[in-house]
Amino acid sequence: MDIKSIKGFVYGLIFGFASPIPGVSAGTMAILLNVYEKFFNSISVDMVKKNLVITISFLLGWFFGLFGISNIMMFLIDNYGQIIFFSFIGLIVGSLPMIYKKAVAEKVKPKNVSIFFIALAFMIFATFFGGDFYTNSTLYELGGITFMLLGWIFVASFLSSMAMLIPGVGGSLMMLIFGIYTIYIEAVATINLIVLAVFVVSMVFGVLAGIVLTKKMLDSYSQTLYFSILGFIIGSLFIIYPGFSVDIEGLLSIMFAVLFAALAYWLSKKGDAIPAINKQKGEDLNV
Numbered sequence: 439m440d441i442k443s444i445k446g447f448v449y450g451l452i453f454g455f456a457s458p459i460p461g462v463s464a465g466t467m468a469i470l471l472n473v474y475e476k477f478f479n480s481i482s483v484d485m486v487k488k489n490l491v492i493t494i495s496f497l498l499g500w501f502f503g504l505f506g507i508s509n510i511m512m513f514l515i516d517n518y519g520q521i522i523f524f525s526f527i528g529l530i531v532g533s534l535p536m537i538y539k540k541a542v543a544e545k546v547k548p549k550n551v552s553i554f555f556i557a558l559a560f561m562i563f564a565t566f567f568g569g570d571f572y573t574n575s576t577l578y579e580l581g582g583i584t585f586m587l588l589g590w591i592f593v594a595s596f597l598s599s600m601a602m603l604i605p606g607v608g609g610s611l612m613m614l615i616f617g618i619y620t621i622y623i624e625a626v627a628t629i630n631l632i633v634l635a636v637f638v639v640s641m642v643f644g645v646l647a648g649i650v651l652t653k654k655m656l657d658s659y660s661q662t663l664y665f666s667i668l669g670f671i672i673g674s675l676f677i678i679y680p681g682f683s684v685d686i687e688g689l690l691s692i693m694f695a696v697l698f699a700a701l702a703y704w705l706s707k708k709g710d711a712i713p714a715i716n717k718q719k720g721e722d723l724n725v
Contacts, residue, residue: 443491447499454503468603521691523680528695530671532702537671541664550662554669561673577621583632591633592640594618599644603652 453468514522541550580587594616601612613619625633655663682688 443495446493446495450496450499450501451503452499453496454500518687520680520683520687521694523678524691524695525698526678527675528698528700529702530675531695532699534668534672535703536707537664537668541661541668544661547661550665553662554665557666557669558673559669561670562676565673565676577624577630577633580621588633588636591618591621591636595622595637595640596644596647599641600648600651602641602645603648 541554577583594613595618598612598616598618613622621633622637624630625637652663682691
């Protein structure tokens with residue numbers, strides 16, 4: 439396995455363990471790693487074929503991160519939640535200059551500023567009225583598996599998977615809003631094959647639809663997209679803020695927030711993170 443495949447696997451791990459965390463989406467991680475625009479501008483059937491080994495490495499990393507490392511992440515959140523979430527807050531804050539720079543790269547249109555406030559308002563609304571870990575019901579509480587429930591899971595998961603690509607929003611947040619987040623976590627933890635099959639199929643279709651939509655936005659409405667991302671990702675800070683305790687954990691939380699903010703800013707300046715295909719020349723980009 440070459441260095442690019444290893445890096446692809448590592449980035450897959452990062453995307454995978456972040457997936458179950460509300461407010462920290464795959465799109466958020468792509469923004470933090472500064473590969474969001476590059477990924478959507480370059481993704482195509484030809485790119486997947488040419489980089490098949492790297493693509494498989496990334497997908498394996500994502501799968502392992504989701505079903506393996508994500509359990510470790512949830513353990514850390516349960517036991518060291520304040521430190522973990524402040525680390526994510528640092529990552530988001532450190533990425534804001536880069537997102538803002540992309541949003542104002544062209545002459546700013548007033549309608550796009552309005553889009554920013556609409557996105558921010560949505561996230562604030564979701565913070566207070568979007569549900570939480572304790573209001574979503576388990577399969578047992580819902581009376582078990584029914585065709586109607588599976589149909590709702592499919593629709594809600596499809597829409598949530600599209601949102602997975604939106605930085606700051608993410609699939610997990612939308613699952614909370616739709617009331618299927620606990621079912622999702624339960625299905626992953628217990629390997630419920632029926633429910634997982636519905637989730638997997640709907641996620642595949644949802645991600646594909648999200649990719650098509652995002653590529654269209656980047657091609658034709660990039661400023662609108664980045665102003666909406668700016669609103670969503672700032673708003674996500676309200677969702678993941680865990681509160682603050684004035685003790686050693688609080689001190690460590692601030693230290694980790696500053697550390698990860700610096701890391702995110704450095705990554706955004708570095709610019710290159712994972713392999714992609716140059717849209718104009720059709721060449722591999724260096725990692």
